[in-house]
Amino acid sequence: MNAAPADQIRLLDVQALDVRLSQLAHKRTALPEHAEIESLTKDFAQLRDLLVASTTEESDTAREQTKAEQDVDQVRQRAVRDQQRLDSGAVTSPKDLENLQREIVSLAKRQGDLEDIVLEVMERRESAQERVAELTERVSSVQAKADDAAARRDAAVAEFDREAATVTKEREVVAASVPADLLKLYEKLRVQQGGVGAARLFRRRCEGCQLELNITEVNEVKAAPADAVLRCENCRRILVRTADSGL
Numbered sequence: 001m002n003a004a005p006a007d008q009i010r011l012l013d014v015q016a017l018d019v020r021l022s023q024l025a026h027k028r029t030a031l032p033e034h035a036e037i038e039s040l041t042k043d044f045a046q047l048r049d050l051l052v053a054s055t056t057e058e059s060d061t062a063r064e065q066t067k068a069e070q071d072v073d074q075v076r077q078r079a080v081r082d083q084q085r086l087d088s089g090a091v092t093s094p095k096d097l098e099n100l101q102r103e104i105v106s107l108a109k110r111q112g113d114l115e116d117i118v119l120e121v122m123e124r125r126e127s128a129q130e131r132v133a134e135l136t137e138r139v140s141s142v143q144a145k146a147d148d149a150a151a152r153r154d155a156a157v158a159e160f161d162r163e164a165a166t167v168t169k170e171r172e173v174v175a176a177s178v179p180a181d182l183l184k185l186y187e188k189l190r191v192q193q194g195g196v197g198a199a200r201l202f203r204r205r206c207e208g209c210q211l212e213l214n215i216t217e218v219n220e221v222k223a224a225p226a227d228a229v230l231r232c233e234n235c236r237r238i239l240v241r242t243a244d245s246g247l
Helices: 005-029 032-088 095-176 178-190 215-223
Strands: 198-202 238-239
Touching: 005 095, 005 178, 005 198, 005 238, 032 095, 178 198, 178 238
Parallel strands: 198 238
Antiparallel strands: none
16 A cells, blocks of 8 residues: 555544544543542442431331320320229229229339330430431432532533544544545554554654564665555554654
């Protein structure tokens, strides 16, 4: 294949622009905010699950407290009724009086036991409420951090995208000035060679594979016509000669 030396030089310009686009794409995907957001998202999910569990626990203890308080109230009302019967003098049988007094004592003990249960449930509910408040605050904090990281990520991505759009337009202009067959070969090699399809020969060294040409290869390059499209013997990339090739 043959191409004017100027066209080959422009191919290096295309390559430089492609490298810049690759760098921008890498920077875009390697933003630290990506990892930060991922970590915060995991933290948020864990805290949210804990909050749901704590909220459920608080709700359960609230119902348990209500039930325990109702039990206390029922016992208290029964004790009041029994005491009123006792005080009214309506019960005259010694046996019935004894049974009634015994029941009042039993109800008092039962009421005390139930009130202890109410206090224990209230303590558990208070602890659950504090846990809910703490987790709610932590969830809000993590969400705020995630929102901030997302905003920073979006701003950085937008900047990279703007620059990439500018470089892409420039690349289109430069590529349009390169002969179609030369550009086609370059594109094929660029895919095969990890993004670099053309390299400058600089001081007898291929800048694609960074290997120096041996004396035989140097002589072959010297003997090649100026418009010959050369390939590096080591990496097979298009080898472009410049004034700094050291020939």
